[in-house]
Amino acid sequence: MNRLPDTGHSYWMRTAALPSFPPLSGAAEADVAVIGSGIVGLSTAWELARAGLTVTVLEADRLAGGVTGHTTGKLTALHTAVYDTLRSKHGEDAARRYAESQGAALRHVIEVAEELGIDCELERRPALTYCEQPEGVGALRAEAEAARSAGLSASFVTETGLPFPVAGAVRVEDQAQFHPLKYLRGLVHEIVALGGRIHEGTRVTELDDGDPCRLTTDSGATVSARHVVVATHHPVFDHALLATRLTQHRDLVIAGPLPAHRDPGGMYITEEGGKRSVRTSPLADGSRLLIVTGEAFTPGEGGDTDAGYARLQAWTEQHFPDVTIAHRWAAQDNSATDTLPLIGAMPGGGENVYVATGFAGWGMTGGVLAGTVIASLVNGEEEPWGGLYDPGRLGSALRSAPTLLKAQWETGKHFVKDRLDTLGEGTNGPVESLRPGEGTVVRAGGKPCAVHRDDRGGLHAVSAVCTHLGCLVAFNNAERTWECPCHGSRFGIDGRILQGPALRPLERRDPGEL
Structure with missing residues (x-):
């Protein structure tokens, strides 16, 4: 077997250079602020910009560098074996609307690519x-x-x-x-041409869902907007605890x-x-x-x-x-426990906050679909698929109660176990036995500590407590990252956020105190 190349950027990210944009500074205003620049965020921003609204896109890292940049780029309405499940859980009409909406998203990509010459x-x-x-x-x-x-x-x-x-x-x-990134590169150029503003390296840390909504970033810069779209894959702002309905x-x-x-x-x-x-x-x-x-x-x-x-x-x-x-x-x-993605107004998030999540690995059609659905809602139009994807739906959530309870049992199990576990000599052995490239979680000074030994033998230590809701992270030895089992937050060995919903990095610890 040949040696695998090092992990890193995907093929898509290596072969499609997207333009760079400066971080947000000062105070800005927009009709719509979009948090996240994956296919959901950029599709939504383009739909709204071409409708004549002023749009500001805020990206914590780099354009499309998260889930979208690591997809396989399939555009299909056949999602493994979803239709028999939909028919049994939600009925024939829901399965039909699902097929129609996913097919419409596929055709929309083809039409937009042709229209914009992408x-x-x-x-x-x-x-x-x-x-x-x-x-x-x-x-x-x-x-x-x-x-x-x-x-x-x-x-x-x-x-x-x-x-x-x-x-x-x-x-x-x-x-x-x-x-996918060559397609989104075309949307980015069009968003900018239509007067949209895009800011990379701008992590939104606070959302006030008043009228207007107010966003605050990690640098202290702010955006006031009539509408906000949370397009961060896993919602970083989650007043309705949508996380409880996601695996x-x-x-x-x-x-x-x-x-x-x-x-x-x-x-x-x-x-x-x-x-x-x-x-x-x-x-x-x-x-x-x-x-x-x-x-x-x-x-x-x-x-x-x-x-x-x-x-x-x-x-x-x-x-x-x-x-x-x-x-x-x-x-x-991430996947919704009742099978259907969550797209639309954020429950408990005010009248003008929207979310899209739970695509179960089919985010290319799902993301484009989300852009059209949210644009319709922002523009005061009737939601085109009869509320099929409404995040506030109750009936389907109740019908999926066993799946939801199982998901919450797994999360609760981690949360409780993390607090009872003494960690002994470490989840992957004691610090002293770590080889280059390995990581372990130990207790140091009575607190869980995530420790990694780099290729030169140096130790890097951060808090092992995820800053989202407090579960303990574990080490991914191939990607050399710390990952949270409860809601999927991911951190670098230095504690920096690689993927939310966490909004704060892991606190650094002194390796000399281990």
């Missing part, structure tokens, strides 16, 4: 959900029937373009894939060049074997970039992420022996 490597491809084990065939037959009833061109097939046999698959024609998962991604004649000719996914997702993207020399995703895990659970990469690599090299892995990265997603 070259984003957009290709039409079929999407397939497959299984290799015969035990999975019944569920996929049911999914194909449910997807057809919802209005998709779905069929059950037993032959695919994959280089190995499958027991069965749901196939939906005429879906799409693209380079987190993280997927590993590897990619490498593949001869064009080996292209499997579609977008594939299975939940078997820790999940496997396969698709390709065009390369300049005429070959294809094979992108394989899998080994899903809950961030902060403390597993061996390097071992997950090794399993994903072994699977890829077994099925695609012509590939040499050239890139690896990881993506994080």
Whole structure:
């Protein structure tokens, strides 16, 4: 097995240079302030800017550098096996509206790319959900029937373009894939041309949902706006405790060049074997970039992420022996406990605060959909999908109570265990035994301390208590990050925030006091 490249920026981030923007300073005003610059934030900002509103986008780090920058870039209404679940949980009409809305988002990307002349490597491809084990065939037959009833061109097939046999698959024609950051780069240029303002390196730390709303940033700069959109993947401002209705998962991604004649000719996914997702993207020399995703895990659970990469690599090299892995990265997603994303007015957040979250790994169509839904609400128009995605919905939340309770049990278990656990010699062994690249959580001076030994042997120590709601972080050995198992916040070894909902970094500790 070849050695994997170091983790770092995704292929998309390496091949699409987005423009840079200065941090916000002083006081600003806008019709709409958008917090977050992923596909939700930028899609919403563009929809509103072209409607004639003044828009300010505030990004804590760099444009599209979070979840969107680490996606696999699929544009499809076939979301693994969602339609049979939707039909049973919410009814035939909800499944139909879900299919219509996701298909509308896919078509919207195609139309916008054509309208704005955005070259984003957009290709039409079929999407397939497959299984290799015969035990999975019944569920996929049911999914194909449910997807057809919802209005998709779905069929059950037993032959695919994959280089190995499958027991069965749901196939939906005429879906799409693209380079997500090249698409968003086009939106950014248009937002600026329409008078929109964008600020990177600007973390919003306070939201006053008055009239107007007032945002305060970590530098003390402020924005007053009639409307606020919280587009931070996991909502960093959460008056209605939407976090209790979300679960987190993280997927590993590897990619490498593949001869064009080996292209499997579609977008594939299975939940078997820790999940496997396969698709390709065009390369300049005429070959294809094979992108394989899998080994899903809950961030902060403390597993061996390097071992997950090794399993994903072994699977890829077994099925695609012509590939040499050239890139690896990881993506994080959250899912709503009742299956449907949460898009619309923030419950308990005032009349003019909006949120979009819970896309369950399908944020490309979901994010574009969110932009159109929120733009309609801001403009005082009727929400186009009949409240299907309303974050304030109660009926579906009650119907999903078992799933919600299970999610909260897991969070509560971590919270209580963290306070009872003495940590002994450390979650991954004592500090003295740490090898370069490793990390552990110990108690120092009676307080949990997260300790990492760098490649030169130096120690780095920060508080192990997540600044969001106080759960203990765990070490991700492949990405060398500290991750919270409760709500997915991620921190660098120096404690800086890599991913919310945390708004404050981990407090630094003196390694000499360990």
